[in-house]
Amino acid sequence: MLSADRALDALGDPTRRSVFKRLRQGSRSVREIASGMNVTRPAVSQHLRVLKDAGLVIVRPDGTRRLYEVDPAGIGALRNWLDDFWDETLTAFKRAAEQEAAKTRKPR
Amino acid sequence: MSEQQAGGDPNSVRKTISVYAAQDVAWRVFTEQIGSWWPLAHYKIGKANAVDAVIEPRVGGRWYERGEDGSTCNWGSVLAWEPPSRLLLSWDINADWQYDPALKTELEIRFIAQSERITCVELEHRKLDRFGARRDEMREVFDKSGDWGQLLALFARLAEGAAP
Numbered sequence: 340m341l342s343a344d345r346a347l348d349a350l351g352d353p354t355r356r357s358v359f360k361r362l363r364q365g366s367r368s369v370r371e372i373a374s375g376m377n378v379t380r381p382a383v384s385q386h387l388r389v390l391k392d393a394g395l396v397i398v399r400p401d402g403t404r405r406l407y408e409v410d411p412a413g414i415g416a417l418r419n420w421l422d423d424f425w426d427e428t429l430t431a432f433k434r435a436a437e438q439e440a441a442k443t444r445k446p447r
Numbered sequence: 448m449s450e451q452q453a454g455g456d457p458n459s460v461r462k463t464i465s466v467y468a469a470q471d472v473a474w475r476v477f478t479e480q481i482g483s484w485w486p487l488a489h490y491k492i493g494k495a496n497a498v499d500a501v502i503e504p505r506v507g508g509r510w511y512e513r514g515e516d517g518s519t520c521n522w523g524s525v526l527a528w529e530p531p532s533r534l535l536l537s538w539d540i541n542a543d544w545q546y547d548p549a550l551k552t553e554l555e556i557r558f559i560a561q562s563e564r565i566t567c568v569e570l571e572h573r574k575l576d577r578f579g580a581r582r583d584e585m586r587e588v589f590d591k592s593g594d595w596g597q598l599l600a601l602f603a604r605l606a607e608g609a610a611p
Binding site for chain 1 (some may be wrong): 553
């Protein structure tokens, strides 16, 4: 039920895997992640965004910094999945309700 | 059409959709006719092909799917029944896509009349922290010092379990 595909895709990239591994050692800023890696900070930010979208990491403000950390609950992945699920389901409902409304309007 | 509100409770998912139908029509289609629009081909929990979905119209009622073999599988129960404006259901389908009566996440649907012909439907799926068993499993994997292969294995297993 979790967004397994998104998580698998996100971790399929070796650089992203390294970024994720670093976060598993604790919260890190973009600068801290980038230092020691052969990757630019904008590239790290990009990788973090993919990991975040996949529900694998979360962002926590810390003063003026933004710290990234592994989402310990996995709730992000679950939310992502439910988000897509309810989009699809409500869209189907909207279609049915509007068809029904069109039917009841006709006689007027 | 449908959007997620920014910020807010991390343990809830909220959706708002505008429907070109009167409030009572929107309510009726959502409740009485759920079997006609719910994507049963993709989202059902029983082994049999699901042919209908039902919300029993009373507090304490069940909501469930019916398979082509006549079997039924519960999804949860009706916690509030306030036609034509508010429906509160428990969603007792866990992250393994199995019925778990102890889960009790909540699904609230509000039907707000914008005009005679337009209804705003707000849906909130909340208390997601109750997907606790899965969370603990995730945490265990994250906490282990092993490599990412464990995580991939977990996700692969989940993906198999989620296949309809």
